[in-house]
Amino acid sequence: MAASDDGIAGAKSSLSLVTNLSVIFLVVLWLIPTVGLLVSSFRDRDAISSSGWWNAPFGTEQNFAVGAEGDFVQTPEGWLLEGNVFGDEGAGEITAFGGRRAEPTAFEPGVTGELVRGRTLTVEANGDYRYLDPGDTAPSRNPTLYFGTEVPPSFSTGNYESILFSNGMDVAFINTLTVTIPATIIPILIAAFAAYALAWMDFPFRGTIIAIIVGLLVVPLQLALVPMLKFHNQIGIGQSFYGIWFAHTGFGLPLAIYLLRNYMVGLPRDIIESAKVDGATDFMVFTKIVLPLSFPALASFAIFQFLWTWNDLLVAKVFLPSNSESWVMTVKIADDLLGSRGGDWGILAAAAFVSIAVPLIVFFTMQRYLVRGLLAGSVK
Amino acid sequence: MSPLLQGILTVIIGVGGCIGYFWTSNLVLDKVLFPPKGPNAGRNINRANQIRPWLFLLPALAALTLYLVYPVFGSFYRSLFNRAGTDFIGLGNYGALFGDTEFRTALFNNFLWVLFVPAAATFLGLLVAQLTDRLSWGNIAKSLIFMPMAISFVGASLIWKFVYAVDPEIGIINAIRDTIGMSPIDPLQVGFWNNFFLMVILVWIQTGFAMVILSAALRGIPEETIEAAIIDGASPVQIFFKIKIPQIMGTIVVVWTTITILVLKVFDIVYTMTGGNFGTQILPSYMMEYMFRDDGRATAVAFVIMLIVLPVMIWNIVQARKEVR
Numbered sequence: 001m002a003a004s005d006d007g008i009a010g011a012k013s014s015l016s017l018v019t020n021l022s023v024i025f026l027v028v029l030w031l032i033p034t035v036g037l038l039v040s041s042f043r044d045r046d047a048i049s050s051s052g053w054w055n056a057p058f059g060t061e062q063n064f065a066v067g068a069e070g071d072f073v074q075t076p077e078g079w080l081l082e083g084n085v086f087g088d089e090g091a092g093e094i095t096a097f098g099g100r101r102a103e104p105t106a107f108e109p110g111v112t113g114e115l116v117r118g119r120t121l122t123v124e125a126n127g128d129y130r131y132l133d134p135g136d137t138a139p140s141r142n143p144t145l146y147f148g149t150e151v152p153p154s155f156s157t158g159n160y161e162s163i164l165f166s167n168g169m170d171v172a173f174i175n176t177l178t179v180t181i182p183a184t185i186i187p188i189l190i191a192a193f194a195a196y197a198l199a200w201m202d203f204p205f206r207g208t209i210i211a212i213i214v215g216l217l218v219v220p221l222q223l224a225l226v227p228m229l230k231f232h233n234q235i236g237i238g239q240s241f242y243g244i245w246f247a248h249t250g251f252g253l254p255l256a257i258y259l260l261r262n263y264m265v266g267l268p269r270d271i272i273e274s275a276k277v278d279g280a281t282d283f284m285v286f287t288k289i290v291l292p293l294s295f296p297a298l299a300s301f302a303i304f305q306f307l308w309t310w311n312d313l314l315v316a317k318v319f320l321p322s323n324s325e326s327w328v329m330t331v332k333i334a335d336d337l338l339g340s341r342g343g344d345w346g347i348l349a350a351a352a353f354v355s356i357a358v359p360l361i362v363f364f365t366m367q368r369y370l371v372r373g374l375l376a377g378s379v380k
Numbered sequence: 381m382s383p384l385l386q387g388i389l390t391v392i393i394g395v396g397g398c399i400g401y402f403w404t405s406n407l408v409l410d411k412v413l414f415p416p417k418g419p420n421a422g423r424n425i426n427r428a429n430q431i432r433p434w435l436f437l438l439p440a441l442a443a444l445t446l447y448l449v450y451p452v453f454g455s456f457y458r459s460l461f462n463r464a465g466t467d468f469i470g471l472g473n474y475g476a477l478f479g480d481t482e483f484r485t486a487l488f489n490n491f492l493w494v495l496f497v498p499a500a501a502t503f504l505g506l507l508v509a510q511l512t513d514r515l516s517w518g519n520i521a522k523s524l525i526f527m528p529m530a531i532s533f534v535g536a537s538l539i540w541k542f543v544y545a546v547d548p549e550i551g552i553i554n555a556i557r558d559t560i561g562m563s564p565i566d567p568l569q570v571g572f573w574n575n576f577f578l579m580v581i582l583v584w585i586q587t588g589f590a591m592v593i594l595s596a597a598l599r600g601i602p603e604e605t606i607e608a609a610i611i612d613g614a615s616p617v618q619i620f621f622k623i624k625i626p627q628i629m630g631t632i633v634v635v636w637t638t639i640t641i642l643v644l645k646v647f648d649i650v651y652t653m654t655g656g657n658f659g660t661q662i663l664p665s666y667m668m669e670y671m672f673r674d675d676g677r678a679t680a681v682a683f684v685i686m687l688i689v690l691p692v693m694i695w696n697i698v699q700a701r702k703e704v705r
Contacts, residue, residue: 015616016514023511023521026504030525030584033539036552040542052549053542178387182394189398194440203433207704209441214700216448218641218693222667222682224447226675227454231446241390250447253440282432283406311532313648314664318671330534334652338538345542345550352538356531363530367523374589375596 104146191256263297300373505590526588533648
């Protein structure tokens with residue numbers, strides 16, 4: 001880089017500080033939603049509803065009710081019950097206590113709280129309590145004690161276990177794979193042959209076909225839903241995995257052919273021509289030379305198509321059967337979990353992360369190719 | 381049969397069938413129909429070479445025609461029929477559409493989406509591209525902002541459900557309102573503005589896309605023009621708006637158009653977040669309301685979307701024709 005324009009402005013340090021801060025701000029803004037979901041997915045239902053995920057690393061204050069254990073003993077002041085609210089082995093710190101459900105945190109630890117009919121309750125910070133009933137006869141049942149305490153942050157994989165092993169998400173995961181893998185490979189194969197023909201073979205109407213394909217890039221696939229579903233029913237595949245592969249293949253092809261042709265046109269002409277002079281047929285040239293050389297473009301389209309089919313909701317809703325055995329993960333989340341578990345945030349968060357884990361892994365490992373594909377498609 | 385086994389089996393059949401077609405058809409062409417040997421070797425090679433392009437193109441053309449070309453006409457044809465597809469009612473479905481307030485809401489909202497989302501995503505993408513250009517950790521920042529591209533619209537909607545949750549212990553927006561003493565609101569039910577809360581999700585996803593492409597375009601600007609401007613005493617802001625922006629205008633248009641088309645197709649966000657309630661309906665989600673129960677109405681909506689996209693499509697074709705020649 002030549003003299004940077006910040007240098008000319010004469011305020012390099014302050015300008016770059018502002019730049020750094022604004023980028024940090026934007027990145028944080030972009031990450032907050034996802035991080036919130038990730039944190040929530042590891043918290044249990046009580047923790048989620050009692051404190052925001054941004055407080056998750058800190059303890060939360062929660063109220064508990066325990067039945068006092070042990071027997072009353074008679075003392076000069078009345079009937080006395082002593083023990084520890086945390087039980088025998090438990091430990092913790094009391095922040096407040098009370099004797100009634102309506103006021104679970106009426107008293108500070110250490111003070112003697114006045115309850116109804118002259119009864120008193122004292123709870124020390126460490127949980128030791130003294131319950132005194134001044135009555136003549138022993139109380140017929142043990143009282144319930146209420147107290148508030150700081151609960152340390154807890155993270156568990158419970159939500160993931162529950163979503164994966166008891167909610168049918170495992171089936172949805174496999175279904176998603178069953179849709180995605182052929183729906184990624186088939187269009188690549190078909191498009192690669194077509195792109196080679198359009199790039200390197202000579203035949204009538206070549207330019208027209210290319211122009212039509214570029215035009216088809218923008219056709220909204222909503223148009224295809226009704227007529228193609230009818231067509232699938234007529235030829236007997238109905239709503240099935242075959243149907244969704246064909247649909248994804250059809251919808252993915254324009255971009256695939258466009259990207260791959262753009263790339264293949266740029267391959268060096270001499271290699272292909274000398275191979276032909278040596279007697280290679282187009283089929284050999286394609287499989288032995290062009291296909292291996294086109295790996296970057298193939299990879300970038302493969303990532304696109306994979307992300308697109310994995311993340312698709314619309315095509316799956318229309319072309320797959322609507323019974324729960326055939327749900328892919330997006331349908332499972334949108335139609336099942338959001339409806340029936342709408343309030344169970346932990347389960348929802350875990351389900352979302354199960355569904356975005358694979359795309360994120362693909363994304364972060366293959367980002368280079370993804371960017372290359374985007375650039376090939378958009379910048380001339 | 382376990383679903384996993386069934387999945388693997390179907391994968392093998394599907395992919396195998398596809399490879400089988402290309403391999404066998406070429407074999408038949410070369411060995412059986414026109415073998416490049418014998419008395420007619422030369423003529424056979426020429427004939428094989430005339431047929432082969434179409435062999436290569438056949439599956440692609442068939443799939444494209446069936447899934448993209450035919451539906452344009454097929455959908456229009458169906459949209460002229462009644463609910464069950466039995467009686468011809470001419471443009472009746474279109475008349476009914478424009479008489480429906482929900483459709484008009486959807487059309488208006490879609491218009492808002494097309495106005496706001498591409499503009500916001502392109503602007504933010506350009507901003508991030510320019511800001512991260514010289515940063516030492518620019519690439520990390522970029523890939524973090526790019527990351528939502530990998531997330532499904534359903535996943536993204538779920539992520540934002542948390543952000544927008546009414547409970548101040550869950551939703552960060554209401555938590556902020558809570559700390560400054562305002563009562564919690566449900567962002568998804570605030571009339572008119574809830575549309576923008578939904579659009580934010582798509583902007584969040586698409587900014588990364590705009591950023592990647594615009595950042596490449598910014599890097600492609602020749603050094604000399606910028607150096608000349610610096611020598612002439614232009615400020616960074618002037619350089620950005622008067623030198624850089626005009627030079628990448630073509631790319632900005634491409635990014636803008638691409639996002640616009642995406643907006644016209646997106647249905648997942650509205651479907652998962654509000655189901656089109658509270659005045660957030662857009663055309664694709666409106667169409668899904670009639671899918672499976674009124675083919676005439678559903679295809680009519682789809683065709684309206686097609687009509688909106690049509691100018692872009694024609695422009696694309698014209699550009700491609702120019703380039704191929």
